[in-house]
Amino acid sequence: MKRLTHLLSALSLIILSLNTxxxxxxxLQNQNLDNPDNEPAPVHPVPYEQQIQWQELEFYAFFHYxxxxxxxxxxxxxxxxxxxxxxxxxxxxxxxxxVAKAAGMRGGIAVVKHHDGFCLWSTATTTxxxxxxxxxxxxxxxxxxxxxxxARKLDMKYxxxxxxxxxxxxxxxxxxxxxxxxxxxxxxxxAYGTDQFEMWFDGANGGDGYYGGANETRSIDRxxxxxxxxxxDSVHKVCPQCILxxxxxxxxxIGNEAxxxxxxxxxxxNRGFAPERNGMYGTEDxxxxxxxxxxxxxxxxxxxxxxxxxALPVERxxxxxxxxxxxxxxxxxxxxxxxxxKIPEYTADTLKQLGKLLKERFRHDLALKAGITATGTRxxxxxxxxxxxxxxxxxxxxxxxxxxxxxxxxxxxxxxxxQTVRYVALMEYIRKGQRIRKFHIEYSPDGSTWLPAxxxxxxxxxxxxxxxxxxxxxxxxxxxxxxxxxxxITIDDSKACPLIHTISVY
Amino acid sequence: MNIKTYLILAALASSFAAxxxxxxxxxxxxxGYTAISIYDTWRESPFRTxxxxxxxxxxxxxxxxxxxxxxxxxxxxxxILAFQRSRFGSNTFGVRIDLAQPFELTPKAKYVHVxxxxxxxxxxxxxxxxxxxxxxxxxxxxxxxxxxxSQPVAPGKWNDAVFPVKGAGGILIHSLVVVPDCxxxxxxxxxxxxxxxxxxxxxxxEPRILPNNASAPDGYVQKTADDGFCYVNNANRNGEVLxxxxxxxNNYKAPSGKPFTVIxxxxxxxxxxxxxxxxxxxxxxxxxxxxxxxxxxRFTIPAEYxxxxxxxxxxxxxxxx
Numbered sequence: 150m151k152r153l154t155h156l157l158s159a160l161s162l163i164i165l166s167l168n169t170x171x172x173x174x175x176x177l178q179n180q181n182l183d184n185p186d187n188e189p190a191p192v193h194p195v196p197y198e199q200q201i202q203w204q205e206l207e208f209y210a211f212f213h214y215x216x217x218x219x220x221x222x223x224x225x226x227x228x229x230x231x232x233x234x235x236x237x238x239x240x241x242x243x244x245x246x247x248v249a250k251a252a253g254m255r256g257g258i259a260v261v262k263h264h265d266g267f268c269l270w271s272t273a274t275t276t277x278x279x280x281x282x283x284x285x286x287x288x289x290x291x292x293x294x295x296x297x298x299x300a301r302k303l304d305m306k307y308x309x310x311x312x313x314x315x316x317x318x319x320x321x322x323x324x325x326x327x328x329x330x331x332x333x334x335x336x337x338x339x340a341y342g343t344d345q346f347e348m349w350f351d352g353a354n355g356g357d358g359y360y361g362g363a364n365e366t367r368s369i370d371r372x373x374x375x376x377x378x379x380x381x382d383s384v385h386k387v388c389p390q391c392i393l394x395x396x397x398x399x400x401x402x403i404g405n406e407a408x409x410x411x412x413x414x415x416x417x418x419n420r421g422f423a424p425e426r427n428g429m430y431g432t433e434d435x436x437x438x439x440x441x442x443x444x445x446x447x448x449x450x451x452x453x454x455x456x457x458x459x460a461l462p463v464e465r466x467x468x469x470x471x472x473x474x475x476x477x478x479x480x481x482x483x484x485x486x487x488x489x490x491k492i493p494e495y496t497a498d499t500l501k502q503l504g505k506l507l508k509e510r511f512r513h514d515l516a517l518k519a520g521i522t523a524t525g526t527r528x529x530x531x532x533x534x535x536x537x538x539x540x541x542x543x544x545x546x547x548x549x550x551x552x553x554x555x556x557x558x559x560x561x562x563x564x565x566x567x568q569t570v571r572y573v574a575l576m577e578y579i580r581k582g583q584r585i586r587k588f589h590i591e592y593s594p595d596g597s598t599w600l601p602a603x604x605x606x607x608x609x610x611x612x613x614x615x616x617x618x619x620x621x622x623x624x625x626x627x628x629x630x631x632x633x634x635x636x637x638i639t640i641d642d643s644k645a646c647p648l649i650h651t652i653s654v655y
Numbered sequence: 656m657n658i659k660t661y662l663i664l665a666a667l668a669s670s671f672a673a674x675x676x677x678x679x680x681x682x683x684x685x686x687g688y689t690a691i692s693i694y695d696t697w698r699e700s701p702f703r704t705x706x707x708x709x710x711x712x713x714x715x716x717x718x719x720x721x722x723x724x725x726x727x728x729x730x731x732x733x734x735i736l737a738f739q740r741s742r743f744g745s746n747t748f749g750v751r752i753d754l755a756q757p758f759e760l761t762p763k764a765k766y767v768h769v770x771x772x773x774x775x776x777x778x779x780x781x782x783x784x785x786x787x788x789x790x791x792x793x794x795x796x797x798x799x800x801x802x803x804x805s806q807p808v809a810p811g812k813w814n815d816a817v818f819p820v821k822g823a824g825g826i827l828i829h830s831l832v833v834v835p836d837c838x839x840x841x842x843x844x845x846x847x848x849x850x851x852x853x854x855x856x857x858x859x860x861e862p863r864i865l866p867n868n869a870s871a872p873d874g875y876v877q878k879t880a881d882d883g884f885c886y887v888n889n890a891n892r893n894g895e896v897l898x899x900x901x902x903x904x905n906n907y908k909a910p911s912g913k914p915f916t917v918i919x920x921x922x923x924x925x926x927x928x929x930x931x932x933x934x935x936x937x938x939x940x941x942x943x944x945x946x947x948x949x950x951x952x953r954f955t956i957p958a959e960y961x962x963x964x965x966x967x968x969x970x971x972x973x974x975x976x
Contacts, residue, residue, distance in 0.1 A: 175714045175737035177846055180707055182743050193746040193839040197698055223893065223924045224973035324824065328789075353892060356972060373762045376823035379787050382797045404890040406922075411905075420801065427935070427966075428890050429905070436746055436780070436837050437801070450923055582839070645841050 186530030189550055192582030192645045194417055194438040201580065203346060203392040203400065204440055204613045206306055207474045209256035210249035211444060211483040214240065214292070216267040217453040218488060225265025227316030227359035231276075234267060235283030240290050240490025243299035246307075248492045249484060252500035253507045256306030258349050258481065259296045261338065263310075264358075266317025270294065272337055274330045277317050286490065293341040301344075308347035309338050313375050313396065314354045319361025322369055327376060335380060339387040348384060350375075350396040371396065394442060401439045403478050404428020408445030408469035410478035412607035416440040416583050433586075433644075440613070443473040444481045447496060454485040460499035464625070467506055471623040475574070475616030477583075510627065515570065515654040516541045519562040519636075525551035527646065540652045548578035548650035556643040562636045562654065567594060569630040572655040573602075573638065574616045578648040585611040587641040592619065592633040599637060611649075677758055680854040682713050682734045687854070690753040691736065694832045696782070696798065697745035710739035711750055718772050718813065718850060729813035729864050730770055736851040740773075740836050742843035747780065747801075749834035750851065757785065757829045758856050760799055760822030766860050767818040770852040771808050773835050779804045781818040782832040788825050795829040803837065806862065815853075815862035885911040886964050893971040894921035896930060899953065904967060911962050916955045919946075921971050928970040930954065935964035943970070 196204070216229050242259065249257050261269045268278035269292035279290045293309055300307035311334055320326035339345070355368040381393050392399045401418055403410050405428070415431030418439035428441060447466065450458040466482070473480040484500065487493045492500075519541065527535040527550040537560065539547040551558050573590055577583060587609050590602045604621040618626035636654060640647045680687035693702050693709030701707040716735045738750040758765070760783065767781055783800045786793040804816040820828075835849040853863075889896045889904040898907055899916035909915045919927045929945040948954055 174717070175712055175739075175848055175850075177739050177848060178710045180710075180739075180741060180743065180846065182701055182706060190742075190841045191745070191839075192841045193697070195697070195745075222973060223922075327823070370762060373821055373823045376787075376826070378797060378799045378822070379790070379793075379826070382793065402890075404888070405895070406892055407895070419803075427888070429888065434838075436778070436803075455923075582841075644839075 184530070186533040187528055187535075188530065188533065189527070189553065189581060189646050189648060191580075192584055194436060195582045196416070196438045196440070196579060199390050199392055200399065200438060200440065202390065204479060204579075206255045206346065206479060207614070208252075208254050208470065208480045208482070209258065209306065210245070210252075210254045211310070211452075211481045212242075212245050212257060212259045212486060213263070213452040213483055214486040214490070215260055215263050215269055215453070216265050217263060218486065221455060222265075223451045223453060224353075225263065225267070225316065226357075227265050227318075228364075229265060229267065231267065231278070231281035232283035234279065234287045236286040236290065236488065236490040238489040238491065239286050240292065240295075240486065242292060242296040243302070244491050245484065245486060246296075246299050246303050246305055248497045248500055250303055250305060251497075252482075252504040254305075254482070256308070256346060257296070257300065258308045258310055258347055259292050260310040261292050262312050262315070262334065264312045264314050264316050264351070264353060266312075266315040268334070270337070272334055274333045274337070275318065290490075293338055297342040297345075301342075306346040307342070308345045308349065308391065309341075310349040310351065311335060311338060312351050312353075314351065314356070316356075316358025316360065319363065321358065321360055322355075322367035327374060331375065332380060332383065335384060336387075339384055339391075343388050345388045345391045347392045347394055347400075348388075348397060349394045352395055352402060399439070400442050400479075402428050403441040403443040403473070405443075406445060408443055408480065408482075409472035410441055410443055410476040412476060413609040414441060414477040414612060415610060416477060416579070416612055441478040442481055443469075443478045444483065445469055445473075446483045447499065448483075448485060452483055452485065454487045454493075458485075460496045463499060463502045463506055466499070466503050467510075468623045468626070470507065471616055471618060471626060474614060475623075477610060477612030477615060510572070511653075511655050513655065514541075515564070515568050516562060516652050517543070519564050519654070521560065521562050521652070523549055523558055523560040525555040525558045527552045540649060543651075545576070545650050548648045550578075550648045551646040553646050555646055556640075558640045558647060560638045560640070560649075560652065562638075562652070563596065564634055567632045567634045568654075570633045570636065570654055571619055571627060571630045572616055572653075573619065573636060574614060574651070574653040574655070575611045575638070575649055576614050576651040577611045578650045579613055581648055582644075583610065583612045584644045585640060585647050586643055589639050589641060590617060590619070591637045591639075592631055593635040593637070594632050596634040602631070602636075677754075677756060677856040680752065680754075681732055682736050682852060683732065687755050688752050689755050692751045692753075694749055694751035694782070695744050696747040700745055700748065701743050702741070702748065707741065707743055709741070709750075712737050716850075716852070730772075730852055732852055735770075735772075738833075738835065738849045738851060739846050740840075740849050741846050742840045744840065746837050746839050747782065747834050748836075748840075749780070749782070749832045751784070751830050751832045752854065753830045754828070757827040759824070760785065760820060760826040760828055761824045762821055764819045764821045764860075765856055765858060767820055767831065768853070768855050768857070768859075768863060769816045769818070769833055770813055770854075770864070771816045771833070771835055772813050772850040773808065774810055774847050775836065776807075776810050778837040779808050779816050780834040780837040781816075781820070782834060783820060783828040784830040784832065785826055785828040788827055795827075799826055799828060805860065813852075813864055815864040817860060817862050819860065883911055884908045885962050887915070887967060888965070889967045889969070891969045891971065893925045893973075894919065894927065894969050896920070896967045896969045909961060912958050913961060914955045914958045915961050916953055917967065919949060919952045919954070919969050921969070921974075924974055925971045926974045928972055931968045931970060932956070932960060933966045933968070934962070935966070946970075
């Protein structure tokens with residue numbers, strides 16, 4: 150009789166010996182879990198640790214650089230000669246990341262193989278790579294190596310974009326492409342650093358292409374072709390902190406490339422095969438924690454560099470920030486290097502201004518010096534309390550909560566003297582799930598008269614972070630501000646008792 | 656009150672033998688499986704940390720008498736698997752059954768059938784654990800699929816929950832995890848018992864137990880919204896699809912059952928091959944309208960396609976120079 154070997158994991162599973170437990174009836178066992186800290190029960194789904202760390206990055210850069218930089222295309226056909234890739238200077242990923250850091254970004258994702266299949270490192274899987282470039286700058290290029298190195302030096306997170314779709318490879322569309330090319334390329338990239346934070350898998354798949362000279366259309370079943378569960382298993386063995394985005398199934402595409410998430414945006418989703426159906430909004434009763442990432446462009450002509458391009462105005466970028474990071478998503482802002490292999494000055498200048506703007510507008514958190522009270526506060530436990538003072542203690546691991554049956558509450562911030570206020574930011578304690586469905590904000594100039602704030606804004610979900618412009622406009626949010634001696638936040642509805650770890654007022 | 660009757664599809668039972676299928680795991684004996692245990696995907700589950708132990712057992716089938724008035728029992732077997740759905744587990748907490756004979760996950764769908772009897776409404780899910788055959792060092796416990804049942808499972812009676820499963824090929828599924836309550840348990844005040852039986856993998860998508868009214872169950876049929884509108888979103892790369900008046904399709908309220916004109920607006924350097932419409936609640940019901948139906952980048956979606964919650968994807972491709 151064949152013996153099966155069972156891998157006993159550290160999951161503390163209970164294995165029953167069936168011969169001795171056959172019963173005539175089934176009795177429910179009385180099970181209780183000690184709760185000395187009076188902690189609220191989680192509302193599932195909840196994020197795992199890597200997803201929380203990923204979301205805390207909030208704002209990071211995308212770098213589309215490659216063959217298309219030199220052809221002017223957005224999607225290369227795959228038949229481009231390697232010699233076309235000829236940077237006029239040595240590409241400088243360190244410069245890319247410094248520019249991003251000046252904007253307040255905390256990391257970057259470098260495109261190392263786009264749909265055209267040209268690899269920006271000396272891969273063993275194909276000759277269609279930098280070693281055959283048109284000049285010495287190209288031949289010496291190794292973007293994954295240099296990008297990882299620069300990121301570590303700058304204390305920034307890093308990751309790579311690798312296109313599953315490969316219009317150059319003659320094997321694309323066959324199982325051999327996945328095992329001999331794609332998975333091997335992912336493995337090579339994983340070897341550039343076990344501390345990668347994200348691997349990005351574009352959802353554009355299948356279509357016409359060069360395919361080694363076949364020049365035809367090939368389509369694949371995106372639900373099965375790339376064997377994502379086992380790709381994830383392989384990558385996680387080498388890069389345990391890495392979030393596999395998009396088709397990788399650990400963070401979702403926000404559903405547009407315009408830099409906005411829905412005002413209602415649940416991190417819950419029915420994880421299936423990317424792209425999920427409600428990218429901008431999530432699904433309140435989705436079974437899996439799948440937070441949204443918004444990829445958007447800083448320049449106006451495409452993902453790659455194009456002659457004559459210009460950067461978007463800084464206020465427009467700030468609007469994107471409010472509509473993504475400020476709506477429970479992360480913002481992945483694309484910054485294309487030009488033919489020199491560097492970020493052009495006009496883009497770098499814009500990003501510097503954006504960094505200054507973000508610093509200035511969010512420099513002084515007025516909530517830190519406010520008195521805070523709240524209704525329905527949960528009773529403390531042995532080692533943890535849920536007091537309103539947790540909302541402005543600067544500690545993301547403490548939180549305010551109501552008692553179990555209370556799904557609405559009022560939080561009031563009061564200052565000794567009126568303050569000029571423009572933004573209110575709320576952050577749920579998402580370790581125990583996303584809960585808030587609806588809230589509204591009021592302000593008081595004198596401490597007793599209350600006026601509604603944020604006209605026209607759908608104050609629905611919060612999640613990791615929600616930033617509300619009090620004048621109701623994300624496009625022109627700064628304005629003159631409001632003179633407020635007090636601000637009142639009313640949680641109108643929540644899936645379970647609301648948990649908020651931080652309230653900020655700017 | 657409508658009386659529902661249940662039919663055991665004996666014809667299907669015989670057709671199972673004709674199709675490739677695994678042995679039925681019926682719990683009358685240990686045929687088909689080697690072990691049963693508790694499983695939770697939630698990494699901090701008390702069932703993973705050891706704070707709580709699960710409760711599962713093989714018991715006599717005292718539920719066979721819950722058959723409908725036809726006199727035919729939905730599940731006449733003698734033994735069934737009982738499982739305590741703990742309110743302390745997550746929404747992916749279930750019972751793990753290690754298979755005596757693994758089956759291959761292929762690009763062509765197979766159907767895992769599970770008899771389920773549970774007291775409460777809620778989604779049910781099947782998780783497959785396994786490994787690639789060409790990776791000898793890989794654990795056989797890697798989660799390979801998470802599939803909700805193709806139809807809702809009605810509480811208080813035997814159902815045949817069907818789970819279509821597929822994968823890249825070259826993957827063997829060694830264990831199945833039946834999640835009988837794929838809902839957040841935070842409102843549960845007590846645990847409840849769930850019963851499982853007659854697990855089989857075959858090529859038949861139809862459930863073995865059907866209500867006698869063959870209409871599609873609620874919740875899985877594309878419905879128009881009660882207010883007479885359908886809600887249209889767009890999910891696009893390299894362009895956008897707009898309403899005829901230029902409005903973005905962000906939860907756009909369009910009259911259901913009426914023609915609706917859209918504009919395809921590709922990004923710089925791109926053109927379009929058409930649009931794809933997806934319907935929430937009907938994952939296999941995508942509709943594609945090719946570009947040759949457009950005139951001046953405009954296309955009017957026929958009335959019969961304007962229903963429920965819709966997502967429009969522009970099929971944008973690069974412009975050939």
